[in-house]
Amino acid sequence: MSTNTIVSLPDQSTARIPKTNFITKENGLLSWLLTGDHKRIAILYLISITFFFFIGGALAGLIRLELLTPQSDLMATDTYNKVFTMHGVVMIFLFLVPSVPATLGNFLIPIMLGAKDLALPKINLLSWYLYVVGGILVLYTMISGGVDTGWTFTTPLSTHYVNTNVMSTGLAVFIAGFSSIFTGLNFIVTIHKMRCPGMTWFRMPLFVWAHYAASILMVLGTPVLAIAIVLVALERTVGIGVFDPTKGGDPLLFQHLFWFYSHPAVYIMILPGMGVISEVISTFSRKRVFGYTAVAFSSVAIAVFGFFVWAHHMFIMGISNYAMLVFSLLTMLVAVPSAIKIFNWTFTLYKGSITFETPMLYAFGFMGLFTIGGLTGVFLGTSGTDIHLTETYFIVAHFHFVMVGGMLMAFLAGIHFWWPKITGRMYPEKISQLAAVVTFIGFNFTFFPQFILGTLGMPRRYAAYPPEFQVLNVFSTAGATILGVGYLLPVLYLTWSLKYGEIAGNNPWQATGLEWQIQSPPLTENFTTIPIMDHEAYDYEWLENQTLTNQNLENQKAKEVASVG
Amino acid sequence: MSDSTATVNGAPEAHGIPHGHEEHPAYLRHHFASVEQQADTTNFAMWLFLLTEIMFFGGLFTAYLIYRNWYYPAFVAASHQLNIFWGTANTGVLISSSFTMAMGVWCAETRRKSGLVLCLVLTFVLGLVFLGIKTIEYSEKVEKHHVPGFHYSVQAFTNPASDPETYKEYKDKPMPLDMARHTELYFFLYFAMTGMHALHMIIGIAILGFMIFRARAGAYTTGHVTFVENFGLYWHFVDIVWIFLFPLLYLISRHQ
Amino acid sequence: MSEITHQPAENHGEHEHHVTPPIVYIIVFAILLVCTGLTVGASYIEMGVFNPIVALAIGVFKATLVILFFMGVKYSTKLTKLTLGAGLFTFLALIFMTLSDYISRAWGRW
Numbered sequence: 001m002s003t004n005t006i007v008s009l010p011d012q013s014t015a016r017i018p019k020t021n022f023i024t025k026e027n028g029l030l031s032w033l034l035t036g037d038h039k040r041i042a043i044l045y046l047i048s049i050t051f052f053f054f055i056g057g058a059l060a061g062l063i064r065l066e067l068l069t070p071q072s073d074l075m076a077t078d079t080y081n082k083v084f085t086m087h088g089v090v091m092i093f094l095f096l097v098p099s100v101p102a103t104l105g106n107f108l109i110p111i112m113l114g115a116k117d118l119a120l121p122k123i124n125l126l127s128w129y130l131y132v133v134g135g136i137l138v139l140y141t142m143i144s145g146g147v148d149t150g151w152t153f154t155t156p157l158s159t160h161y162v163n164t165n166v167m168s169t170g171l172a173v174f175i176a177g178f179s180s181i182f183t184g185l186n187f188i189v190t191i192h193k194m195r196c197p198g199m200t201w202f203r204m205p206l207f208v209w210a211h212y213a214a215s216i217l218m219v220l221g222t223p224v225l226a227i228a229i230v231l232v233a234l235e236r237t238v239g240i241g242v243f244d245p246t247k248g249g250d251p252l253l254f255q256h257l258f259w260f261y262s263h264p265a266v267y268i269m270i271l272p273g274m275g276v277i278s279e280v281i282s283t284f285s286r287k288r289v290f291g292y293t294a295v296a297f298s299s300v301a302i303a304v305f306g307f308f309v310w311a312h313h314m315f316i317m318g319i320s321n322y323a324m325l326v327f328s329l330l331t332m333l334v335a336v337p338s339a340i341k342i343f344n345w346t347f348t349l350y351k352g353s354i355t356f357e358t359p360m361l362y363a364f365g366f367m368g369l370f371t372i373g374g375l376t377g378v379f380l381g382t383s384g385t386d387i388h389l390t391e392t393y394f395i396v397a398h399f400h401f402v403m404v405g406g407m408l409m410a411f412l413a414g415i416h417f418w419w420p421k422i423t424g425r426m427y428p429e430k431i432s433q434l435a436a437v438v439t440f441i442g443f444n445f446t447f448f449p450q451f452i453l454g455t456l457g458m459p460r461r462y463a464a465y466p467p468e469f470q471v472l473n474v475f476s477t478a479g480a481t482i483l484g485v486g487y488l489l490p491v492l493y494l495t496w497s498l499k500y501g502e503i504a505g506n507n508p509w510q511a512t513g514l515e516w517q518i519q520s521p522p523l524t525e526n527f528t529t530i531p532i533m534d535h536e537a538y539d540y541e542w543l544e545n546q547t548l549t550n551q552n553l554e555n556q557k558a559k560e561v562a563s564v565g
Numbered sequence: 566m567s568d569s570t571a572t573v574n575g576a577p578e579a580h581g582i583p584h585g586h587e588e589h590p591a592y593l594r595h596h597f598a599s600v601e602q603q604a605d606t607t608n609f610a611m612w613l614f615l616l617t618e619i620m621f622f623g624g625l626f627t628a629y630l631i632y633r634n635w636y637y638p639a640f641v642a643a644s645h646q647l648n649i650f651w652g653t654a655n656t657g658v659l660i661s662s663s664f665t666m667a668m669g670v671w672c673a674e675t676r677r678k679s680g681l682v683l684c685l686v687l688t689f690v691l692g693l694v695f696l697g698i699k700t701i702e703y704s705e706k707v708e709k710h711h712v713p714g715f716h717y718s719v720q721a722f723t724n725p726a727s728d729p730e731t732y733k734e735y736k737d738k739p740m741p742l743d744m745a746r747h748t749e750l751y752f753f754l755y756f757a758m759t760g761m762h763a764l765h766m767i768i769g770i771a772i773l774g775f776m777i778f779r780a781r782a783g784a785y786t787t788g789h790v791t792f793v794e795n796f797g798l799y800w801h802f803v804d805i806v807w808i809f810l811f812p813l814l815y816l817i818s819r820h821q
Numbered sequence: 822m823s824e825i826t827h828q829p830a831e832n833h834g835e836h837e838h839h840v841t842p843p844i845v846y847i848i849v850f851a852i853l854l855v856c857t858g859l860t861v862g863a864s865y866i867e868m869g870v871f872n873p874i875v876a877l878a879i880g881v882f883k884a885t886l887v888i889l890f891f892m893g894v895k896y897s898t899k900l901t902k903l904t905l906g907a908g909l910f911t912f913l914a915l916i917f918m919t920l921s922d923y924i925s926r927a928w929g930r931w
Binding site: 115116117118119120121123181185186188189192193194219220221222223224226227228231234237238239240241242247248249250253256257260525530 | 605622625
């Protein structure tokens, strides 16, 4: 590992956290629970999603423990069904969907745009409360018997054949969905209407573009999930027949409505992570993101194309051959903008001054693992191969590569990158680099064998499997243990850093972006005067001039003090 | 380089300076730079919310189109059970309420307080009339056992003569049982779509009640019209949903 | 200096707030009522495959009037029009692409 670093901290013997900041502004639980400050809401979200992440992680641990042996011996198969269902529901709706947008997006977007807050602060707070209510309902579901339909609620299983808590889970997802809608709505309005003078669309950080695209998906896609859940609820309670073949209904209609949201949902989950990666790669190669316009437009393209490919989740479900053809072709199309981003990040690295701080390690992990996950997505988008690979562990590996190897790594990259800004303190670099490497190793051990298992034919969502698959499953579980350690470490050292971390100062990374020009932690109103954006995004020359000017100003002051004294 | 991007650690409270009341009215939230920005922003936010509503109803329209395509004879016969007089009347009522709402916005914009209150009250009353008519229609369905899942009866379709009122008008032929059973799907969509619509009406009427109260206090006729305008957008949207529900549910085919 | 620049966001220039005169509302109201009558009448006439087309066409016309005049989109910013367009586009995508599956099922296996 290179000892080269760009970190530039103030003199630790004299540096202090600024006395007035958004954390010290007001005290008391109510000032946090009734806040309109986007930064406080971001922290509320951070605490809650971390909580649910570990619940989802514990459920994952149970899955991997069960799969150590070919028999369904740790738990009954019904229980296993409940465990993987809750794992999916918790991880997707309570962790991945809100992860970057509700924490980093909420915290940073107003600051990156030069605004004092999001456009609709009360809606922002409402969004968090809806999330909490959704989360509590999920917890209620878990303690009251769980639900075992899979997170996809496929009909007619979920409407006619299970006696578990479909209703409460459906309600939880419905409510959490509105949390997501309000967050997205808030972002779109803020990005359109609250940019500071001089902040044109093409001067915004790519982080903002990514969130804009994800927000469009949140606003337009989530309501369709809502109506799908309402229909399932009506079918279960009243028995109207809308998804019941015996009454002339079509179970596939549910899937069309469900996947119409759930496919864009995967882009809702990944786009904000891609936004983080743009920022991190630029900062740690000291270079403008290559092809800013291409990356910005590719975010929007992913959002638009992402609406037209949902039936690739339904290839074996009974859609017509013509639909299979059309959706398969369109799926090929949606891979292109994602690939454009990977190429652009790679070209950003080329001839950059690369250093390997923790966020950059996670970013490298993202680029490799997301590429693998994305390419395997192309295999799955081809309906001919999908027929054989779907509902096997190949799919499980594919989406864990993009979501865990991709999105979760991006989330950790972002948390580490902006930790100094949020808390005013640096995390401990050596142990966090170690945690990143441990995570990467653990991840590969966990999920790479699952690609092989899938091609060999091991079905997903099965507690028992043929004994010849055991070796790979044991590898996978071993990897999961390592991965768990890798995720636990940040919780520990980040909490430690709150008290003992080095004081970060305004701009420890020497990064561009308006958030690095203000104090750490920021003031409640972010800026004392609304900034005027007069330079392009990722303008490292402007940053150098700025630093030189500040340096001159300080030297000037020092001279004046010396001459007076 | 502008020094407005430089920071001052521990800066004094940004709102320590006094504002003139004209440039900083009470309803201007502090994160907005001007009243125009706030009005623009909230208006845009309401449009985005309406987008979510479009997509929410979209799922129901999709279900409707599919099942109408599959079970057309059942849908035709079932739609004959809806009373065209009440349906047309309701359409008229809702269009009128949209008119009164638009006039209400005009009154707010031109600072006519009593005009605004009158228009809001009329809109409120028309909304209640709509719900009243819907109640009449729904209770009729309950009586005839046309509520899906609650002792649903296909008798009116397998033996149309057993329903003399409808039979007199449409002279439907008796339908085979398997197709007649699909009328339940039609009624499910009828109740789901009009029910969801009615729910939105109820919420709208409740907000109207609140607005009438505030309008009488003069809250909307002093230049701050955004609440009335944005609510108007919501109300017109609910009207548009009905503009499509009416032909799709009531007017499938009324000819012999 | 801690002064706040009272500058509105750059993108929303000097959009004049258009106040639609009541006569426009009255005319639109009348047309809407007439169209309602038309659409009821049309449902009593046997037009084969054109029945749903006419019904939807009248519905779209009525909705357009409400959108343009009651909701003021005719005089609104480009952003509002774009937003509405995006919503309609996604709505139509949902309906048409889902229907494409159902309609093509009847075409047989190839």
